[in-house]
Amino acid sequence: MDLEDDTTVLTTLKSFNSFISRSDQPQRPSDQSTGTGHLQSQYKRSMELLEAADRVKSKNRYLQLDQEKKQMELSHKRARFELEKAASESARGLAHEVDRNQELLQRIKKLEERETEAAKNLAEQVEANRTLRKNMGGLNKKLEERDSALNTANQNISSLKDEIRELKQKIQSKDSAISAQTLENQELQEQLDLQRRKYQEVSQLCQSLQSMQSSCSEHVIKIKELETRLALQEQDIAIVKTVKSEVAKVPDLEKELKRLRDDNAFLRENRENCSLLKEEVEGLRKKLERMEKTKEELVNMELEKEKLQGWENLGQYTGLNIRKPEDLSREVIQIQQREIALKEQNYTLNSRVRSVERSQSELRTEVSQQRSKTLEEQKKREAQDALVRRLQKRVLLLTKERDGMRAILESYDSELAPTEYSPQLSKRLREAEDILQKTQNHNAEMEVCAQAHFIFCVSQVELEIEALKKQQASAADSSSLATKEEVSLLRQKIEDLEAERQRLEEQNNVLEMRLERHNLQGDFDPLKTRVLHLKMNPTSVAKQERQQEVDALREEVTNLRELMRSLQDGGGLVSSQDDSSLHRSSLDLRKQMESSELRNQRLKEVFQKKIQEFRTVCYVLTGYQMDITTENQYRLTSVYAEHMDDSLLFKKGSNGSMQLMETEFSKTLGEMVALHLHHQKSIPAFLSAVTLDLFSRQTTI
Amino acid sequence: MSSTLKGITLKGSAELVAEFFSFGINSILYQRGIYPPETFTRVTHYDMSLQLTTDPKLKNYLTNVVSQLKEWLFECTVQKLVLVITCLETNEVLERWQFDIECDKSAKESSAPREKSIKTIQDEIRSVIRQITATVTFLPLLEVPCAFDLLVYTDKDLVVPEKWEESGPQIINQSEEVRLRSFTTSIHKVNSMVAYKRTDSV
Numbered sequence: 001m002d003l004e005d006d007t008t009v010l011t012t013l014k015s016f017n018s019f020i021s022r023s024d025q026p027q028r029p030s031d032q033s034t035g036t037g038h039l040q041s042q043y044k045r046s047m048e049l050l051e052a053a054d055r056v057k058s059k060n061r062y063l064q065l066d067q068e069k070k071q072m073e074l075s076h077k078r079a080r081f082e083l084e085k086a087a088s089e090s091a092r093g094l095a096h097e098v099d100r101n102q103e104l105l106q107r108i109k110k111l112e113e114r115e116t117e118a119a120k121n122l123a124e125q126v127e128a129n130r131t132l133r134k135n136m137g138g139l140n141k142k143l144e145e146r147d148s149a150l151n152t153a154n155q156n157i158s159s160l161k162d163e164i165r166e167l168k169q170k171i172q173s174k175d176s177a178i179s180a181q182t183l184e185n186q187e188l189q190e191q192l193d194l195q196r197r198k199y200q201e202v203s204q205l206c207q208s209l210q211s212m213q214s215s216c217s218e219h220v221i222k223i224k225e226l227e228t229r230l231a232l233q234e235q236d237i238a239i240v241k242t243v244k245s246e247v248a249k250v251p252d253l254e255k256e257l258k259r260l261r262d263d264n265a266f267l268r269e270n271r272e273n274c275s276l277l278k279e280e281v282e283g284l285r286k287k288l289e290r291m292e293k294t295k296e297e298l299v300n301m302e303l304e305k306e307k308l309q310g311w312e313n314l315g316q317y318t319g320l321n322i323r324k325p326e327d328l329s330r331e332v333i334q335i336q337q338r339e340i341a342l343k344e345q346n347y348t349l350n351s352r353v354r355s356v357e358r359s360q361s362e363l364r365t366e367v368s369q370q371r372s373k374t375l376e377e378q379k380k381r382e383a384q385d386a387l388v389r390r391l392q393k394r395v396l397l398l399t400k401e402r403d404g405m406r407a408i409l410e411s412y413d414s415e416l417a418p419t420e421y422s423p424q425l426s427k428r429l430r431e432a433e434d435i436l437q438k439t440q441n442h443n444a445e446m447e448v449c450a451q452a453h454f455i456f457c458v459s460q461v462e463l464e465i466e467a468l469k470k471q472q473a474s475a476a477d478s479s480s481l482a483t484k485e486e487v488s489l490l491r492q493k494i495e496d497l498e499a500e501r502q503r504l505e506e507q508n509n510v511l512e513m514r515l516e517r518h519n520l521q522g523d524f525d526p527l528k529t530r531v532l533h534l535k536m537n538p539t540s541v542a543k544q545e546r547q548q549e550v551d552a553l554r555e556e557v558t559n560l561r562e563l564m565r566s567l568q569d570g571g572g573l574v575s576s577q578d579d580s581s582l583h584r585s586s587l588d589l590r591k592q593m594e595s596s597e598l599r600n601q602r603l604k605e606v607f608q609k610k611i612q613e614f615r616t617v618c619y620v621l622t623g624y625q626m627d628i629t630t631e632n633q634y635r636l637t638s639v640y641a642e643h644m645d646d647s648l649l650f651k652k653g654s655n656g657s658m659q660l661m662e663t664e665f666s667k668t669l670g671e672m673v674a675l676h677l678h679h680q681k682s683i684p685a686f687l688s689a690v691t692l693d694l695f696s697r698q699t700t701i
Numbered sequence: 702m703s704s705t706l707k708g709i710t711l712k713g714s715a716e717l718v719a720e721f722f723s724f725g726i727n728s729i730l731y732q733r734g735i736y737p738p739e740t741f742t743r744v745t746h747y748d749m750s751l752q753l754t755t756d757p758k759l760k761n762y763l764t765n766v767v768s769q770l771k772e773w774l775f776e777c778t779v780q781k782l783v784l785v786i787t788c789l790e791t792n793e794v795l796e797r798w799q800f801d802i803e804c805d806k807s808a809k810e811s812s813a814p815r816e817k818s819i820k821t822i823q824d825e826i827r828s829v830i831r832q833i834t835a836t837v838t839f840l841p842l843l844e845v846p847c848a849f850d851l852l853v854y855t856d857k858d859l860v861v862p863e864k865w866e867e868s869g870p871q872i873i874n875q876s877e878e879v880r881l882r883s884f885t886t887s888i889h890k891v892n893s894m895v896a897y898k899r900t901d902s903v
Contacts, residue, residue: 517878519801520799520878520894520896521797521873521876521878522781522783522797522870522871522873523872524780524781527857528856528857529781529855529857530854530855530856530861531852531853531854531868531869531870532852532853532854532861532865532868533850533851533852533853533866533868534765534766535864535865535866537762538762538848538850539785539848539849539850541848542846542848543789543792543848
């Protein structure tokens with residue numbers, strides 16, 4: 001509808017525009033021709049047209065707008081409708097969605113619950129998983145262990161199988177070896193048999209050999225004996241030969257003997273001659289010696305003679321009173337002594353010179369010191385002179401001042417009237433003058449003193465120098481007598497001291513020896529050393545033990561003595577009141593003895609009883625009373641014996657068998673003896689026969 | 702021990718001397734028969750075989766004395782060690798083995814070790830112990846039961862330890878003395894001598 005409206009609007013517009021343009025075109029050519037009238041009408045027309053057009057336009061527009069509005073409204077309605085539709089639809093959708101939402105929420109909740117459950121399950125499962133894993137781990141370990149065990153077992157099995165195989169092999173080898181060994185054994189046995197046979201043969205041979213050997217050895221012994229005999233004989237032969245040779249030598253020896261004897265006699269004669277000759281020789285030798293000595297003495301004497309001549313000449317030469325060498329020696333000694341004295345003098349003089357030189361040097365140093373002192377004094381004096389001059393100048397100045405002041409004062413006095421000032425001033429003047437004078441006097445005195453002091457010092461130094469010079473001069477003139485005495489004294493002292501020193505040295509040696517000895521023996525200086533030992537030392541321990549032993553022994557001895565005494569006195573009673581253990585032991589022993597004796601007695605009684613019982617029972621049962629008369633002899637008396645001495649005697653032989661001895665009763669039983677003992681060889685039968693026989697006799701009688 | 706170090710220190714010297722005394726005393730006890738020979742066992746030291754006692758009491762006593770002696774040697778306050786053998790019956794001193802110790806006091810703990818080889822010292826000690834064994838030939842026989850004691854001569858100003866007490870010098874009456882060899886570690890010098898009672902005067 002809109003489009004139609006539009007097209008109508010557009011068509012109307014178009015028609016209008018075309019109208020306007022038609023109207024315009026005819027108007028234009030008319031514009032030029034007509035005048036303004038046309039124009040106004042045209043204009044009015046145009047204006048009206050325009051206004052009509054405008055009205056049409058506005059109407060069109062209004063229609064358009066109405067259409068638009070309607071369209072708009074339609075559209076609006078449509079839109080609204082659609083909107084409502086959409087709204088309802090959306091509401092529906094919303095509700096739907098809400099329902100869905102709720103459903104979804106419920107689902108979500110369910111799902112969440114499921115999730116939590118699932119989570120719990122998960123956790124449980126995880127824990128179960130962990131535990132399972134652990135178990136698994138454990139199981140794995142066990143499995144591994146088992147595997148390893150299995151492996152080891154397998155290895156063991158394999159190894160054992162190997163071993164078994166090896167052992168089987170070994171067994172087989174050993175079986176084979178055994179079989180081989182058995183075969184060898186058999187062979188060896190056969191060989192053994194062979195060998196045994198051979199051995200027998202050989203033993204026989206050996207025996208024969210031994211017999212041969214014994215015979216051989218006997219022969220050998222014989223041979224040895226013969227050889228020894230041979231050797232002895234040969235020795236004898238040799239001896240005989242030597243003896244023969246010696247014997248052959250005998251005549252020669254006899255000849256020699258004769259010769260020797262002759263020689264001997266000759267030599268003896270000669271010996272005497274020799275001895276004589278020797279004595280002569282000795283005498284001659286002694287003479288010779290004496291002669292030589294005399295020669296020497298001669299020579300010495302000649303020498304001495306020469307010496308003496310020399311001495312005599314000396315005496316003539318020297319001009320001194322010398323006749324003997326003693327004089328010369330005396331002279332020499334004197335000269336030596338003089339020399340010594342002079343030497344001593346010389347030494348002393350040298351020492352004195354040295355000392356004097358030392359003193360001189362000291363004095364020189366003193367002189368120099370004194371000179372320096374004088375110089376100083378001079379300087380001081382000069383300084384003081386300078387001072388004095390200065391002071392004099394000052395004095396001059398002061399006097400000038402005073403003159404000036406005086407002049408001034410006089411002028412003042414002359415100017416001024418005599419007032420009260422003048423006496424004071426004059427007084428003051430006078431005082432000042434007095435003071436000045438005093439100072440001047442003092443100055444002068446000081447100068448005088450200084451000079452005098454200086455002069456005095458100088459004079460002193462000069463005196464000292466003179467004295468030193470005098471000393472130096474006089475040092476050389478000192479006498480030597482005092483020194484000689486001093487020297488001799490000193491010498492004596494030295495000798496004494498040396499002697500003492502030697503003595504002390506000897507003493508020292510002796511003391512040192514003694515000290516050494518003492519040190520070896522173990523002496524010590526109590527001030528410096530101390531001797532220590534452990535309190536528990538072996539010697540003290542040993543001594544203690546020894547002492548204890550000794551005490552114990554003494555105690556034992558005393559106890560034993562008392563025991564002895566008590567035993568000797570009391571016999572067996574123990575009444576001592578000592579608490580010695582010996583008495584107790586003796587008591588115990590006695591008690592033991594008594595108890596043993598009692599026991600013995602009881603045993604004896606019991607034995608006797610039993611024996612008696614047994615004997616009576618034997619007597620009753622067997623019918624014989626058996627008594628032992630002597631060693632190995634038994635006497636049997638029957639119950640039914642007719643006489644008291646009817647008895648059978650049995651003796652036990654060396655081999656243990658019983659033999660019946662002859663008695664009067666046994667003679668009567670000869671038959672039974674023969675039957676039972678000889679034939680049957682049974683003693684119980686014999687005895688029972690005898691009993692029956694006697695019993696029968698008894699009963700019948 | 703100073704055997705692995707070069708030179709001898711005061712401590713090492715004290716140990717050497719104490720060791721010598723330990724072995725020396727054992728030797729003397731064995732040689733003179735103070736204890737029965739079956740209570741001794743043979744050991745090797747100083748390159749020779751020596752006898753050591755196995756009696757526990759005696760061992761204990763010797764270790765006490767030797768350890769104390771080691772201390773005193775370290776302080777250089779010991780002058781002599783004397784082994785005195787007395788007869789038990791008459792309480793007379795029969796023999797006296799005396800070891801003089803001269804200590805060089807300038808070798809204090811801080812000074813440098815002295816140059817003397819362990820071997821020379823051991824040789825010297827060996828010769829001393831051999832000489833001790835040899836002296837048995839001229840010493841008179843000890844026929845009576847005897848006991849021995851160890852005396853130590855120390856400086857007077859020393860503090861007496863707990864178990865020790867003062868004793869006399871136990872000098873032999875009318876003795877013969879023989880001086881034996883000595884050895885030195887360059888810090889300690891040990892002179893040995895033996896004095897025994899003259900047999901004609903017994």
